[in-house]
Amino acid sequence: MVNRTELQTGSPTAVSAPRAPRPGVFFERHFGHLMPLPAALCISLLIIFPLAFNLYMSLQTWFVSSATPPRYVGLQNFAEIFGKDARFWNSMWITAEFTVISVLLELVLGLLIAVYLHRDFAGRGIVRTVMLLPMVSTPVAVALIWVIMFNPSLGILNYLLSLVGMKPLLWLGHPRTALPSLIFMDIWKWTPFMVLILHAGLQSLPFTPFEAALIDGASRWQLFRYVTLPLLRPTVAVALIFRTMDSLKTFDTIYVMTEGGPNNATEVLNIYVFETGFKYFHIGYASALAVILIIFVFAVNLLLIRVRERSWSY
Amino acid sequence: MELLRGEGRARPVSKALWTAGYYAGVVAICVPFVFVFFWMAMGALKTQVQNTAYPPLWVFRPTFENFRKVFIANHFWTFIQNSVIVSGGATGVALLLGLPAAHAIARYRQRGVALGILVARMAPHLSYVVPFFILFQKLGWIDTYLCMILSHLVITLPIVVWIMIGAFEDVPLELEEAARIDGCSRWRVFTRISLPVCRTALATAVILSFIFSWNNFIFALILTGPERRTLPVAVFNFITSDEIDWGGLSAAATLITLPILLLILLVQRHIVRGLTAGGLKE
Numbered sequence: 001m002v003n004r005t006e007l008q009t010g011s012p013t014a015v016s017a018p019r020a021p022r023p024g025v026f027f028e029r030h031f032g033h034l035m036p037l038p039a040a041l042c043i044s045l046l047i048i049f050p051l052a053f054n055l056y057m058s059l060q061t062w063f064v065s066s067a068t069p070p071r072y073v074g075l076q077n078f079a080e081i082f083g084k085d086a087r088f089w090n091s092m093w094i095t096a097e098f099t100v101i102s103v104l105l106e107l108v109l110g111l112l113i114a115v116y117l118h119r120d121f122a123g124r125g126i127v128r129t130v131m132l133l134p135m136v137s138t139p140v141a142v143a144l145i146w147v148i149m150f151n152p153s154l155g156i157l158n159y160l161l162s163l164v165g166m167k168p169l170l171w172l173g174h175p176r177t178a179l180p181s182l183i184f185m186d187i188w189k190w191t192p193f194m195v196l197i198l199h200a201g202l203q204s205l206p207f208t209p210f211e212a213a214l215i216d217g218a219s220r221w222q223l224f225r226y227v228t229l230p231l232l233r234p235t236v237a238v239a240l241i242f243r244t245m246d247s248l249k250t251f252d253t254i255y256v257m258t259e260g261g262p263n264n265a266t267e268v269l270n271i272y273v274f275e276t277g278f279k280y281f282h283i284g285y286a287s288a289l290a291v292i293l294i295i296f297v298f299a300v301n302l303l304l305i306r307v308r309e310r311s312w313s314y
Numbered sequence: 315m316e317l318l319r320g321e322g323r324a325r326p327v328s329k330a331l332w333t334a335g336y337y338a339g340v341v342a343i344c345v346p347f348v349f350v351f352f353w354m355a356m357g358a359l360k361t362q363v364q365n366t367a368y369p370p371l372w373v374f375r376p377t378f379e380n381f382r383k384v385f386i387a388n389h390f391w392t393f394i395q396n397s398v399i400v401s402g403g404a405t406g407v408a409l410l411l412g413l414p415a416a417h418a419i420a421r422y423r424q425r426g427v428a429l430g431i432l433v434a435r436m437a438p439h440l441s442y443v444v445p446f447f448i449l450f451q452k453l454g455w456i457d458t459y460l461c462m463i464l465s466h467l468v469i470t471l472p473i474v475v476w477i478m479i480g481a482f483e484d485v486p487l488e489l490e491e492a493a494r495i496d497g498c499s500r501w502r503v504f505t506r507i508s509l510p511v512c513r514t515a516l517a518t519a520v521i522l523s524f525i526f527s528w529n530n531f532i533f534a535l536i537l538t539g540p541e542r543r544t545l546p547v548a549v550f551n552f553i554t555s556d557e558i559d560w561g562g563l564s565a566a567a568t569l570i571t572l573p574i575l576l577l578i579l580l581v582q583r584h585i586v587r588g589l590t591a592g593g594l595k596e
Binding site for chain 2 (some may be wrong): 042
């Protein structure tokens with residue numbers, strides 16, 4: 001009888017209760033809190049330390065190369081950034097332009113390709129691997145290959161343009177075409193991500209709504225517009241959030257391909273922070289920019305997540 | 315499903331044509347994505363003269379001279395070794411810390427930890443570079459494996475935790491309860507039941523974490539010197555010289571890409587879930 005109640009409560013501490021408490025008992029009792037503790041400590045260090053450092057340093061003026069220690073200047077860095085730093089506003093604008101244009105184009109292209117691939121055909125595994133490659137390949141490496149392809153005098157892209165009778169472009173070399181070229185490369189690298197997510201979303205859609213619409217005589221376009229798209233909305237929201245999150249983090253490819261140039265035409269906020277910190281060694285100013293970057297990125301992400309929770313899901 | 319395709323009543327010949335047309339479309343979609351890698355490999359097998367020929371050469375005698383040069387003149391073995399140690403180390407530490415955390419988040423609803431991980435996932439790496447650089451400089455850890463592995467935790471820990479939360483949540487509760495009734499401690503349930511059940515997700519987590527650490531450029535750029543430089547920075551250094559060595563650059567890019575390709579082939583079936591872990595759950 002005793003054994004049976006122990007089985008029912010299912011608690012091993014009940015079995016070992018008569019014995020002296022072992023060291024494992026404490027661990028067992030507080031298991032739920034102890035298990036995530038190392039990671040929680042590590043994560044808080046990794047988050048809190050840089051944040052605190054940036055906040056503290058943003059109120060100082062300090063050149064890492066100089067012998068003078070940091071000097072407290074209050075909000076002067078921020079006043080300067082918002083008040084008279086045209087380069088900062090330029091970088092904000094370019095960040096917005098880069099992110100909005102590339103993410104939206106990737107979404108549209110990704111949706112088209114995902115719908116096209118949404119049927120049974122031989123070789124799906126191969127297509128999936130092909131789609132995975134651009135997004136998991138090393139950004140620096142593929143960006144350099146794009147630099148070779150973008151080369152105005154010898155590159156393959158201008159050669160392809162000449163084949164269809166178009167004039168060669170300067171690509172990364174001209175302020176007008178540099179940002180579009182970077183967006184072009186970003187679309188190449190990240191459209192597959194949209195394709196894979198949306199494709200997975202399409203495959204998990206329930207069949208009954210389609211059946212009902214077909215019985216009601218819906219055309220293929222009506223099916224897509226009024227059944228597929230609304231059902232796909234949560235997946236689209238997730239894809240948008242993930243892409244925006246990563247797009248705002250883009251640094252490697254831009255740094256490698258243009259370093260923000262020519263004429264700061266491709267200088268996103270990330271590049272500006274880096275240049276301020278590691279080219280001019282103006283640590284206080286760079287930290288103030290980093291604080292703005294953090295707030296900006298989190299505001300955008302929270303907004304997207306909120307929109308998704310409010311109106312984009314069911 | 316036939317109805318949806320709109321070709322159920324088509325005659326055999328036109329159906330074959332439709333299929334051929336469809337496959338042509340699939341190939342057309344894939345070509346741009348593959349081409350860049352194809353061009354990378356071509357560049358690696360060409361001499362400098364062939365690489366700078368215009369119009370671009372499609373047919374040529376391949377040479378392996380570029381690879382030889384990359385290994386001998388550019389010390390690529392050292393950089394490969396550095397990259398493997400840093401990415402392997404950062405992935406290993408992320409597993410040690412992240413697996414118990416993910417299990418606790420999935421089973422004991424530790425929301426705060428999950429939120430912290432999400433914040434780390436969102437934070438732009440550029441907000442880390444200045445603090446990390448100053449900190450590690452003060453500690454004298456610049457250009458060591460230690461500071462590289464620590465900084466790469468920013469990348470690997472969120473990947474491991476997010477993928478594994480989803481996996482642990484999918485383990486049937488009955489399975490864990492049965493083990494508990496048989497007298498397993500919670501720790502043993504974790505190591506002997508949950509982890510083995512989740513081995514596919516675990517493989518995905520390990521591979522993705524390794525790849526994204528392998529790919530990282532910014533931390534190595536500021537935290538390493540010539541000693542502990544990792545592959546992305548080594549590849550980048552090919553364009554800082556006056557004349558770009560196109561063949562060497564392509565060979566280096568090929569070398570850094572090949573391991574990724576092999577790893578991806580291992581888990582391509584499961585990777586879509588992994589890439590969007592934390593997002594695609596209902």
